[in-house]
Each structure stands twice: as C-alpha cells, then as structure tokens.
Amino acid sequence: MSEGISRRRLFGLGAASVAAVGAGAVVTRSFAEEPVAHAASSSDPVPFYGPHQAGVTTPAQDRLHFVAFDVITKKKAELVELLQEWTAAAARMTQGKDAGTFGAVGGAPEAPPDDTGEALGLPPSGLTLTIGFGPSLFDERFGLADRRPPALADLPAFPGEDLQPGISGGDICVQACAHDPQVAVHAIRNLARIGFGKVSVRYSQLGFGRTSSTSRAQATPRNLMGFKDGTNNLKLEDTAMLRDHLWAASGDGPAWMNGGTYLVTRKIRMHIETWDRAPLAEQEAIFGRDKGKGAPLTGHGEFDAPDFAKKGPDGTPVIADNAHVRLAHPDAHGGARLLRRGYNYVDGSDGLGRLDAGLFFMAYQRDPRKQFVPIQRMLSQKDALNEYIKHVSSGLFACPPGVVDGGDYWGRTLFA
Numbered sequence: 044m045s046e047g048i049s050r051r052r053l054f055g056l057g058a059a060s061v062a063a064v065g066a067g068a069v070v071t072r073s074f075a076e077e078p079v080a081h082a083a084s085s086s087d088p089v090p091f092y093g094p095h096q097a098g099v100t101t102p103a104q105d106r107l108h109f110v111a112f113d114v115i116t117k118k119k120a121e122l123v124e125l126l127q128e129w130t131a132a133a134a135r136m137t138q139g140k141d142a143g144t145f146g147a148v149g150g151a152p153e154a155p156p157d158d159t160g161e162a163l164g165l166p167p168s169g170l171t172l173t174i175g176f177g178p179s180l181f182d183e184r185f186g187l188a189d190r191r192p193p194a195l196a197d198l199p200a201f202p203g204e205d206l207q208p209g210i211s212g213g214d215i216c217v218q219a220c221a222h223d224p225q226v227a228v229h230a231i232r233n234l235a236r237i238g239f240g241k242v243s244v245r246y247s248q249l250g251f252g253r254t255s256s257t258s259r260a261q262a263t264p265r266n267l268m269g270f271k272d273g274t275n276n277l278k279l280e281d282t283a284m285l286r287d288h289l290w291a292a293s294g295d296g297p298a299w300m301n302g303g304t305y306l307v308t309r310k311i312r313m314h315i316e317t318w319d320r321a322p323l324a325e326q327e328a329i330f331g332r333d334k335g336k337g338a339p340l341t342g343h344g345e346f347d348a349p350d351f352a353k354k355g356p357d358g359t360p361v362i363a364d365n366a367h368v369r370l371a372h373p374d375a376h377g378g379a380r381l382l383r384r385g386y387n388y389v390d391g392s393d394g395l396g397r398l399d400a401g402l403f404f405m406a407y408q409r410d411p412r413k414q415f416v417p418i419q420r421m422l423s424q425k426d427a428l429n430e431y432i433k434h435v436s437s438g439l440f441a442c443p444p445g446v447v448d449g450g451d452y453w454g455r456t457l458f459a
C-alpha cells in the first residue's frame with residue numbers, strides 16, 4: 044500500500060481508482076498537518092505527533108489491549124532500532140494505515156506481509172499507542188542505570204495484595220486504546236511481530252468498557268460493580284491541574300522525562316459473586332456514593348462535592364470513615380490526584396464457577412511516590428472495598444514525552 048493511503052481509503056476508492064491515483068498521490072493529509080487534538084468521531088484518527096504522547100488525556104476510548112514486553116536482545120543498538128521501527132509502525136497504524144509500507148496484501152508473494160491484515164477495511168477507530176519503560180529496563184543491560192528517574196522507584200508491597208510475577212512488571216509496555224477491539228489487537232499484534240527476536244511478550248490484557256472519563260465531554264461509565272467510575276478524575280480540560288499532577292516537568296528528575304508521565308497498572312480482581320449478594324445500602328456505603336446517579340451520599344448530583352464532615356442522625360459520618368471516596372479523595376492526601384484510565388476485564392471464568400473479572404486499573408501521574416503510593420497505602424489498610432477485591436498484578440512505567448515529528452522516535456530523549 045502506498046505511504047499516503049489509509050485502510051479506509053483503499054477500500055473506499057476501490058482498486059481501479061487507487062491505480063489511477065498512483066502511489067503517493069492520494070489526497071490524505073500528512074500527519075503533521077492534522078491540527079486537531081482529538082478524534083472528532085469514534086472512527087476518526089487521533090494525531091500521533093505532539094509534545095505529549097496520545098492515549099493519556101485523549102478521551103478514553105472503549106477498548107484496551109495492554110502489553111508488557113521483556114527485552115531479549117542484549118544489544119542496545121538493536122533495541123533503539125526496534126523503537127524506531129515501532130514508532131514508524133505506530134504513526135501509520137494510528138492513522139488507519141497498515142503497519143508497514145507494503146501492507147497486508149501489497150508486498151511480494153514470496154515474503155511474509157508487513158501487516159497482518161485483520162484491520163483491513165477498518166477505520167482508525169481513535170487508536171492511540173502509548174509506550175512506557177519499566178524499572179527493569181534500567182538495569183545493567185543497556186547502560187541506562189544512571190538515567191533511571193527517582194520517580195520510577197519500585198512500588199512498595201501493599202497489605203492484602205497477591206501479585207503474580209508472570210503478569211506483573213515488564214521492561215516496556217504499550218497501551219493500545221481504540222473504539223474497535225480488532226484495531227487495538229491488530230496494533231499490539233503487529234508491534235509484537237515487528238519485535239520478534241528482540242522482545243518477547245511477558246503478558247497482555249484485554250479491556251472493554253472504559254472505567255473513567257478523561258474529558259468533561261464524556262459521560263461517566265460504570266465499572267463491573269455497577270457504580271459510575273471516573274467522576275472525580277483529572278480531565279483534559281483541567282489544564283492547570285494536568286501541569287501540576289500529570290506531566291513531569293523540568294527539575295522533577297532526568298530531563299529526558301520532561302513532558303512525560305508515569306503509569307501505574309494494577310489488575311484488580313473483583314469477587315463478583317460475593318459483591319452481587321451485598322445489599323444496596325452496603326454497596327453504596329462502601330463507595331460513599333449512590334449507585335443510581337453516582338452522587339456522593341451527602342449530595343444530590345453526580346458532581347456535587349462530598350461533605351466529609353456531615354454526620355447522620357446517629358452522629359456517625361454520612362460518608363463512612365472507611366468509604367472508598369473518602370480515603371482516595373485528594374483531601375486525604377495533601378491534594379494528590381491521579382488521571383485514572385482503567386478498563387473492565389472479564390477473562391472468562393476460573394474453573395470454580397466464578398467469573399474471572401475485575402478492573403484493569405491504570406493511572407497516570409507526575410510522581411507515583413507522591414500520588415499512587417500514598418493513596419494505595421491508605422486504601423490497602425482501610426478501604427471497605429478490600430473485602431471484595433484482590434490486586435493480582437502490578438506494573439510501573441515511565442512514559443516518555445511525545446514523538447514530535449517523523450524524524451523522532453519513541454524513547455529518543457532516553458537513548459540519545
């Protein structure tokens with residue numbers, strides 16, 4: 044397929060008109076000319092280039108395919124070359140094009156295609172690809188130890204967690220989000236294919252049904268416990284708060300992370316069947332919000348501020364001392380906030396008749412030591428929700444700043 048033809052345009056034009064237009068002459072604008080910050084509709088592309096990576100403040104798409112890779116090459120040059128190849132493929136796929144320049148059906152019949160083909164005919168679907176580097180990448184293998192940001196300090200152990208090493212950690216992660224699951228899966232599959240022999244997939248996670256809003260234009264979705272989730276989240280319109288709580292800035296740590304952010308992932312299994320037998324009043328008390336509108340128990344509307352001081356007729360707090368929103372609220376943590384961007388997951392059932400389901404929690408922040416860690420420490424000790432959940436995997440990644448143009452690549456500021 045020619046450089047400028049999207050999957051959608053190829054099928055829209057038909058083979059005859061593609062031939063008539065000729066390679067490179069199709070009226071698809073170049074990426075750099077796309078000034079829009081976000082997709083206008085769920086099938087449109089999200090710009091790949093910019094000062095920050097897409098997929099963080101981008102209005103959360105409906106679907107997730109998250110992958111963590113182990114780097115298996117020992118050669119730094121091969122790793123850098125892979126990051127450059129991945130960047131080119133990501134720039135293409137996010138704009139609805141095949142992963143490689145020949146594409147699924149345009150290459151030599153004797154060679155394996157440079158795209159796997161399952162997204163042929165599908166629009167870009169708001170695909171974003173966001174990369175992060177885990178603490179283990181900064182060991183002795185690639186000479187990066189002195190470039191490890193202090194904010195990428197290993198997470199401490201938390202009470203009650205049951206982390207499985209095989210689905211935790213990772214040298215490199217890629218978060219693929221899209222409105223079409225096939226588009227997200229296609230993107231990760233092609234990155235894994237390109238990385239053959241240099242990286243191996245450590246684990247991956249599919250998610251459906253976003254569990255947060257990252258824009259005021261989005262309705263708040265529900266998690267698998269049936270509650271609105273993402274009401275009091277950092278949102279892309281909160282420019283000043285994003286500066287303070289999301290993006291790493293000059294003076295925070297190594298300069299290569301300026302404009303980047305840190306991602307914490309936690310796979311949190313829900314004991315769904317037990318939850319489903321809990322009375323409504325108990326469910327609402329656990330979160331401190333009502334199940335219908337998502338309003339705090341002290342208010343009426345979803346976006347009313349909770350009144351943590353308010354007492355009921357019996358003199359006890361209306362929002363209980365162990366309610367999730369009281370313990371996670373910025374007031375309990377010196378103002379610390381997160382940009383939550385998690386997804387529901389159901390990995391079938393567990394062989395014992397129970398759904399293997401929960402929340403693949405993802406949160407972006409400026410410094411996990413000051414944000415995720417203190418919040419999770421308090422939740423792990425006091426949260427009433429703990430009776431119904433179990434953290435089974437954990438990941439921590441430094442997500443570098445955005446790729447600025449076609450001459451740039453994922454991680455250039457780290458490796459240059």
Ligand SMILES: C=CC1=C(C)c2cc3[nH]c(cc4nc(cc5[nH]c(cc1n2)c(C)c5CCC(=O)O)C(CCC(=O)O)=C4C)c(C)c3C=C
Binds near residue numbers: 270
């Ligand atoms: C350490 C951070 C957090 C973890 C882990 C976490 C798990 C978790 N949360 C829900 C459901 C809800 N969370 C809500 C609010 C909320 N949660 C966190 C942090 C963690 N949650 C924060 C910072 C907040 C915002 C608190 C506030 O400022 O009011 C809500 C309420 C609606 C909302 O504001 O989003 C729900 C519902 C589940 C099910 C879960 C683990 C499975």
Ligand SMILES: [Fe+2]
Binds near residue numbers: 367371
């Ligand atoms: Fe929460």
